[in-house]
Amino acid sequence: xxxxxxxxxxxxxxxxxxxxxxxxxxxxxxxxxxxxxxxxxxxxxxxxxxxxxxxxxxxxxxxxxxxxxxxxxxxxxxxxxxxxxxxxxxxxx
Amino acid sequence: xxxxxxxxxxxxxxxxxxxxxxxxxxxxxxxxxxxxxxxxxxxxxxxxxxxxxxxxxxxxxxxxxxxxxxxxxxxxxxxxxxxxxxxxxxxxx
Numbered sequence: 427x428x429x430x431x432x433x434x435x436x437x438x439x440x441x442x443x444x445x446x447x448x449x450x451x452x453x454x455x456x457x458x459x460x461x462x463x464x465x466x467x468x469x470x471x472x473x474x475x476x477x478x479x480x481x482x483x484x485x486x487x488x489x490x491x492x493x494x495x496x497x498x499x500x501x502x503x504x505x506x507x508x509x510x511x512x513x514x515x516x517x518x519x
Numbered sequence: 520x521x522x523x524x525x526x527x528x529x530x531x532x533x534x535x536x537x538x539x540x541x542x543x544x545x546x547x548x549x550x551x552x553x554x555x556x557x558x559x560x561x562x563x564x565x566x567x568x569x570x571x572x573x574x575x576x577x578x579x580x581x582x583x584x585x586x587x588x589x590x591x592x593x594x595x596x597x598x599x600x601x602x603x604x605x606x607x608x609x610x611x612x
Contacts, residue, residue, distance in 0.1 A: 465562065466562050468565050469559050469562045472587050472603040472605060473589075475587065476587065476589040476601065477601070480589065489587065492585040492586075492587065494568065494585065495569070496566075496569040496573065508566075508570070
């Protein structure tokens with residue numbers, strides 16, 4: 427899976443991401459799209475997937491896999507911190 | 520699966536939930552625990568699962584399933600709103 431079919435969720439307007447997912451399937455003809463997020467944006471990633479699949483692509487796509495993980499790294503103050511991640515894969519039915 | 524083995528994530532101190540998950544497996548001898556959250560608490564639910572499974576229960580539990588969904592309801596102003604939900608099941612290895 428290349429990054430081409432991934433949508434990274436951040437702080438842009440919510441509908442930008444929903445439109446991004448929908449267009450991957452419609453305009454770009456993708457068979458699978460992975461919605462990815464870290465930290466506080468995880469809740470938003472779930473919202474994006476739910477709205478895209480239940481309002482815009484009803485009956486056309488399904489969730490094919492959900493993975494959660496976490497990454498540890500040193501922050502600017504040199505403290506070890508952990509950030510959670512999520513990958514939600516949607517595929518064409 | 521009864522609610523007895525479910526942990527609902529909300530606004531209490533983070534470690535309360537982590538301890539709750541860990542104790543379900545250790546003190547209470549549960550084979551499976553489901554961490555549940557709605558809306559903005561979804562990110563927190565993932566954090567709780569990651570910390571519980573990777574820091575406190577290393578090698579003892581694994582994620583056995585993740586489900587996302589959403590519920591529609593009328594809010595106080597009578598508007599139809601959607602809230603996302605997540606269920607993350609952890610099971611004893």
